[in-house]
Amino acid sequence: MHPTAARFRALVEKGDLDALEELLTPDIRFYSPVKFTPFEGRPMLLGLLGVLLRTFEDFRYVGSFAGESRTSADGSEAESAVLLFRATVRGKEIHGIDLLHFDAEGRIKEFTVMVRPQSAVRALGQAVHEGLVADGLVPADE
Numbered sequence: 001m002h003p004t005a006a007r008f009r010a011l012v013e014k015g016d017l018d019a020l021e022e023l024l025t026p027d028i029r030f031y032s033p034v035k036f037t038p039f040e041g042r043p044m045l046l047g048l049l050g051v052l053l054r055t056f057e058d059f060r061y062v063g064s065f066a067g068e069s070r071t072s073a074d075g076s077e078a079e080s081a082v083l084l085f086r087a088t089v090r091g092k093e094i095h096g097i098d099l100l101h102f103d104a105e106g107r108i109k110e111f112t113v114m115v116r117p118q119s120a121v122r123a124l125g126q127a128v129h130e131g132l133v134a135d136g137l138v139p140a141d142e
Contacts (some may be wrong), residue, residue, distance in 0.1 A: 001064050003107045005081035009061050015053050017046055024108050031112040033096075034125030044137065045111065051131035055124070056087040056094075063138055071101045071110045078109070089127055092120040 004023055005078040011019050021042060030039040030048065039048055053059070064082040071078050086118075087094045096115035103109040115121055132138040 002066050002081045002100075002102065002106075003081060004102055004108060005064065005066070005083060005100055008100065008108065009064070009083055012053070012059075012137065013061065017050055017053070020049065021046060022107075025103055028108060029110050031110070032128075033113055033115050033121050034128065047135055047137045048128070048132065050135075051128055051135060055089055055127045055131055057083060059087040061085050069099075069101065079106075089120060090123045092117075092123045094120040094124060109116075 008020065008023055011017075011023070011057050012107045024042045024045060026042050027040065028042055028045050032039065032048075037087070039045060061083050065082040065084075067080055068077050069080040070076065078100070083098040083100070085094075085096050085098065087096070094115050095117075096113060099112040101109050101110035115124060129138070133140045
């Protein structure tokens with residue numbers, strides 16, 4: 001497993017958001033399964049991860065893959081890792097992946113989350129939006 005992916009996994013499992021900051025580029029882009037445009041920037045992503053850690057019940061990583069893939073932002077090849085996870089949100093079981101793209105220094109520059117099934121995506125989207133509004137990260141009408 002890519003060393004940054006391993007560290008990311010360990011910090012997420014511990015809920016250590018402060019230590020995650022150093023693993024992210026300042027201009028990181030986060031592609032959500034419930035929003036068409038990406039969330040951008042380290043402060044927004046850290047806030048979003050805080051909401052997700054509060055929202056997920058029984059969150060756990062269950063596997064990983066490593067390789068290279070093209071980034072969405074500029075189409076360049078980047079070292080990448082996929083972390084498979086399971087969790088529950090409002091009684092809905094979620095199966096998902098975190099797709100991490102790394103820059104030349106090994107920091108995460110692009111982060112995509114995909115989840116299934118659709119009913120869980122809706123439950124997750126609603127819960128996360130409520131958390132983002134409560135934390136003042138997005139306006140209530142967004």
